[in-house]
Amino acid sequence: MSIPTEQAEKPANTEQQANMASFRHVLKNRNFLLLWMAQLISLTILNAANFGLIVLVNRPPNGAFMAGLAIIAFTLPAIPFSAIAGAIVDRIDKRRVLWVSNLLRMGTMLLMFVTVLLDRSNVWTLFGLMFLTSLIGQFFIPAEGSSIPLLVGERELMPALSLFNISMTLSQAIGFLVLGSVVAKLFPAFSFALGSRTFHVESTDMLFVIVALFYIVCVGLILAIPKQAFNEDHINKHKHRHETDGAYAAGTQALHTLWRDMVTGWKIVRADRLLFFSVIQLSLVGVLMQLIGELAGTFVQQVLNRPPEDMSIILTPAAVGLVGASVLMTRFVEKVGRIRLTVIGFIALAAGFILLPGLEWLGHWINPAHGTQSLGILLGVIVVLCVLGVAMACVNIPTQTLMQERAPESGRARVLSLQFMLYSAGTIPVLLFAGAFTTLIGFTPLIFIVSASLLAFCWWGIHYIKGADAQQTNPVAEEEQKHQDHESQAEIDAHEDVG
Numbered sequence: 001m002s003i004p005t006e007q008a009e010k011p012a013n014t015e016q017q018a019n020m021a022s023f024r025h026v027l028k029n030r031n032f033l034l035l036w037m038a039q040l041i042s043l044t045i046l047n048a049a050n051f052g053l054i055v056l057v058n059r060p061p062n063g064a065f066m067a068g069l070a071i072i073a074f075t076l077p078a079i080p081f082s083a084i085a086g087a088i089v090d091r092i093d094k095r096r097v098l099w100v101s102n103l104l105r106m107g108t109m110l111l112m113f114v115t116v117l118l119d120r121s122n123v124w125t126l127f128g129l130m131f132l133t134s135l136i137g138q139f140f141i142p143a144e145g146s147s148i149p150l151l152v153g154e155r156e157l158m159p160a161l162s163l164f165n166i167s168m169t170l171s172q173a174i175g176f177l178v179l180g181s182v183v184a185k186l187f188p189a190f191s192f193a194l195g196s197r198t199f200h201v202e203s204t205d206m207l208f209v210i211v212a213l214f215y216i217v218c219v220g221l222i223l224a225i226p227k228q229a230f231n232e233d234h235i236n237k238h239k240h241r242h243e244t245d246g247a248y249a250a251g252t253q254a255l256h257t258l259w260r261d262m263v264t265g266w267k268i269v270r271a272d273r274l275l276f277f278s279v280i281q282l283s284l285v286g287v288l289m290q291l292i293g294e295l296a297g298t299f300v301q302q303v304l305n306r307p308p309e310d311m312s313i314i315l316t317p318a319a320v321g322l323v324g325a326s327v328l329m330t331r332f333v334e335k336v337g338r339i340r341l342t343v344i345g346f347i348a349l350a351a352g353f354i355l356l357p358g359l360e361w362l363g364h365w366i367n368p369a370h371g372t373q374s375l376g377i378l379l380g381v382i383v384v385l386c387v388l389g390v391a392m393a394c395v396n397i398p399t400q401t402l403m404q405e406r407a408p409e410s411g412r413a414r415v416l417s418l419q420f421m422l423y424s425a426g427t428i429p430v431l432l433f434a435g436a437f438t439t440l441i442g443f444t445p446l447i448f449i450v451s452a453s454l455l456a457f458c459w460w461g462i463h464y465i466k467g468a469d470a471q472q473t474n475p476v477a478e479e480e481q482k483h484q485d486h487e488s489q490a491e492i493d494a495h496e497d498v499g
Helices: 013-018 023-027 030-057 064-075 078-089 094-118 123-151 154-186 205-223 233-237 241-248 251-271 273-302 308-327 329-336 338-366 375-406 409-440 443-468 475-498
Strands: 190-194 197-201
Touching: 023 030, 023 154, 030 064, 030 094, 030 123, 030 154, 030 205, 064 123, 064 409, 078 123, 078 409, 094 123, 094 205, 123 154, 123 375, 123 409, 154 205, 154 329, 154 375, 251 273, 251 409, 273 338, 273 375, 273 409, 273 443, 308 329, 308 375, 329 338, 329 375, 338 375, 338 443, 375 409, 409 443
Parallel strands: none
Antiparallel strands: 190 197
16 A cells, blocks of 8 residues: 655645754744744643642542543533634734733633632532633634744744644643642642631642733733734735724624635635645544543553552653654654655554553563563553654644645634634544543553554545645635635725725
8 A cells, every 4th residue: 555645745845845944943033932932831821720620620529520521611612613713813813812812811710710719619610711711712723823824934834833742742741740739839828818708728729820920921922023923915915904804794794704714614624635634634633642641540550550640651751752753853754754754653653552551461471470560561661652752743743734834824724723623523522432431341442442543544544645646726725815815905996995
């Protein structure tokens, strides 16, 4: 079975990859550096807030069920609102979306702190505020993703996306695993009186205050980027577009416009085989990462026979592999090619998942007394998990770049929102199925199902994108761009007539 060549990706792709800028050159771009720092901080504190919420709802009389509801409260808004948010972001100032969304999330964090002070047992209000925080984030995500190509050159896109992928991994480790512990040590529990009432503040409660303060820092970083840096060529040319879009989106016409934008975004994705493939593949990888997070505790307890607090044994080597591969991804792509690299990554993921329970069997066969507690088997698990992190990067980063390149400028935010919506819609049923399957049948059979599913998707992807070898343009995207250019020209003519 042959793997499709790089002809399906983009004309002169080899030359473009050979001339890609280094990380050092990308970080010299002040505007991109500010956006990257804002993304790293906002993702870190968001994961810290998730950690704080899970700690709160896991306390008696609540338990694991409430923790599951907390995860759903954060994931659910992406399903109905992600595509709508992308349609709106495509029509308004992305810089304004970025700083306003951070400011609003600062407000929700402060409200969560106040809620905990007033009634610590009121978890439903906390769920509602986390839902609202996630809803605001649905506007931040497509605005941020569609801003990257505006702030960097085409040759810098691959290292820029690699840096963003690195920050996503670092934010999960720092926010969820480190920041919560640091805050707990820096801010011991205390009480204070306000009028006739005494309020008790625990160390975890202060986490929401710290997160709110850091959101203010993110607002400052975004505002430090000049407005002109977010302007696209066609927006510079048709400078009256945003003003007319504001009136155009008013009243009942707004619903019609949003629906048309969402449908057009889906048509753009479906009309380009490579774009559709990259959207589906990124969604699958996102669900897979959530699945790893869900099964980490089960693996540590059932396979390694360790307490769930030792989940760092899984998360740390996988994160090291993912970050290390992300740093070297530009060189990998130049030598192997994006499509081949994603295929290799999927095969490595499937093989790595199968090896994990195999190491358990090997440990009990070699040393029945200690099993996976033996040092050799534990080192083998760490190596396999590091390879899984590398494989995840080999799939994720080239696919992100491919999606960014194939998505048209006029609809890039809608494409990103659709991808995030598909990922979120698939996460909830997969996690529910995985949890029930592991409880009723077992961990090892689930791992074999996951590995078989990855190989089946890889086989489908290879055959599906073969039909894209001759496709270099997206007719739906071209038609949409012509329609928007016509609208913009008509608006300018009308403005000039009035003037």
